[in-house]
Amino acid sequence: MSSATGIFLLSLTAIPIAYSLNFAYQLSWGQWPVLFIGCVCLFAVALVAYVLVKSSSSRHRISDPCFYVFSVFAFxxxxxxxxxxxxxxxxxxFVTFYLKEGELYLNTAHGTMINYWDGTGQYCMYLMMVTAIVWKQSYREVALYWFxxxxxxxxxxxxGNIAGKFGGDLKVSYVLNFPFVVLPFVILVKKWREEPTxxxxxxxxxxxxxxxILKRPVDLMFAVYLIGAALFSFLRALAAWESPLGLAQTYVNDYEPYLKDPVIYPKIHVMIYWFYFVPYYVCCIYGLIYPGKSWMPDLALIHAxxxxxxxxxxxxxxxxxxxxxxxxxxYSARPVVYTLNILLLVVPQLMSYKFTYYPQFFADLEQNSKSSTNGQIQKKQR
Structure with missing residues (x-):
């Protein structure tokens, strides 16, 4: 059995472990034992992954420490x-004990949806990166997208957990989220330094x-989208903070009242778009107009x-x-709201695909002239 298959099977042990721990909760544990058990489980998964690597054949020996991080995250x-x-x-x-003594703020629509995404989209990314490590292949693009x-x-x-309505109910298990904040940055730095493929x-x-750009219709379409997305982000930011502006009031009351939810997650969501995505939109428009910005494909993957x-x-x-x-x-506003939000979902995926697989406009020709000769096609191993 390969190490990648072993990690997949190891991640599935989370189901019986969760059920067993929930059954043991009848012993009336408090919040501190929940934190302790969480730490023990994460350490145990990393240890089992290490044992799997050591017991595998020599051709599947793992030298990349990210393998163990992704193994734990898959679990x-x-x-x-x-x-x-x-x-x-x-x-x-299965996890009733954790929802009571662990992270109460998961009992929200936002908490439910982020768990769905982590259990599907990000889970697939972890398995892809684990497999790539075992097969000695590059997973730089997947890592940037995952970051x-x-x-x-x-x-x-x-x-949102602190500022929202659950801020007064924080438990010590909140600190279990800290590794998920620190380790992605470590992996980002590691993969950013690698040569792009x-x-x-x-x-x-x-x-x-x-x-x-007028002779590149696809890039022109992207630029128009970015301008529209920036304007829409500004409108939603005004609406979320209940600006007296008539258009903002109309939007938050008639189209997206979710922005007023006291859990505050939607407010933070639209402010992230305004303070971080909009500056990216401006940089991206600049990169679409002026050639040779080699950072565009990488940032497009992160943004996607x-x-x-x-x-x-x-x-x-x-x-x-x-x-x-x-x-x-x-219900009457859903066609409009869905269309706008789906555009914010789909177009960044198309941009990252185009920038990654057709990066000619973003290639640094000056740097390439120093490292290659005779105009040969530059290829790197994936």
């Missing part, structure tokens, strides 16, 4: 999927970079991951049964 993704299913009533008595996804989740979730032809890149997590969670939470009825999107 927690299955736990999160179990939490989401229990919150929606699909299963019962955007998990950080978008945490920059909304962590402050994008492929491009110097001759084709030179020809492409001589075209203005953040957009996927943020929009799926936001859209799902705004119509979820755990959101009070008065804050859900009205």
């Amino acid at each position: 927690t993704s299955v736990i999160d999927m179990v939490i989401a299913l229990e919150l929606d009533g699909v299963i019962d008595n 955007g996804s998990i950080m978008m989740s945490l920059v909304i979730f962590m402050p 994008y492929e491009w032809s110097p001759s084709e890149a030179k020809t492409t970079q001589q075209k203005s 991951g953040a957009s996927a997590q943020g929009q799926i969670t936001h859209i799902g939470s705004s119509v979820h049964s755990r959101t009070p009825y008065i804050y859900r999107i009205p």
Whole structure:
């Protein structure tokens, strides 16, 4: 059995472990034992992953420490999927103890949706990266996409837990989230320093970079989208903080009342767009107009991951049964709101695909001329 298969099976042990711990909760544990057991489980998973690597054949020896991080995170993704299913009533008595003595703020629509995303989208990313490590292949692009996804989740979730209506009910198990804040940055630095695996032809890149944006209809469409997304982000920021401006009042009352939910997650969501995404939009428009900005494909991957997590969670939470009825999107407004939010989800994915697999316009020709000769196609191993 390969190490990758072993990690997949190891992650599935989260289901019986969660059920067993929930049964043992009848002993009336408090919040401190929950924190202790959580730490023990994470350490035990890392230890078992280490044993799996040591017992594997020599051709599957692992030298990348990220393997153990992703192994632990895959285990927690299955736990999160179990939490989401229990919150929606699909299963019962698997993590009841944790929802009472652990993280109470998970009992919200936002908490449910982030667990669904972690148990599906991010779980698949962990398995992909674990497999890539075992097969000695590059997983740089997946890692950048995953970083955007998990950080978008945490920059909304962590402050929202404190500032929202559950701020007075924090338990010590809140600190279990800290490794998920620190380790992604360590992995980002590690992967950012690696050489990109994008492929491009110097001759084709030179020809492409001589075209203005008006002669590149796809890039022009992206620029128009970015301008519209920036304006929409400004409107939603005004609406979330209940600006007296008529258009903002109309939007928050008639289209997206979820922005007024006291859990405060949606407010933080739209402010992340205004303070972080809009500056990226401006930089991206600049990069679409002027050639040779080699950082564009990498940032597009991070932005796509953040957009996927943020929009799926936001859209799902705004119509979820755990959101009070008065804050859900009205049926009459759903076509408009869905269209706008789905655009914020889909277009960043298209941009990252285009920038990653057709990076000619963003190629640094000056740097390439120093490292290659005769205009040969520059290829790097994936």
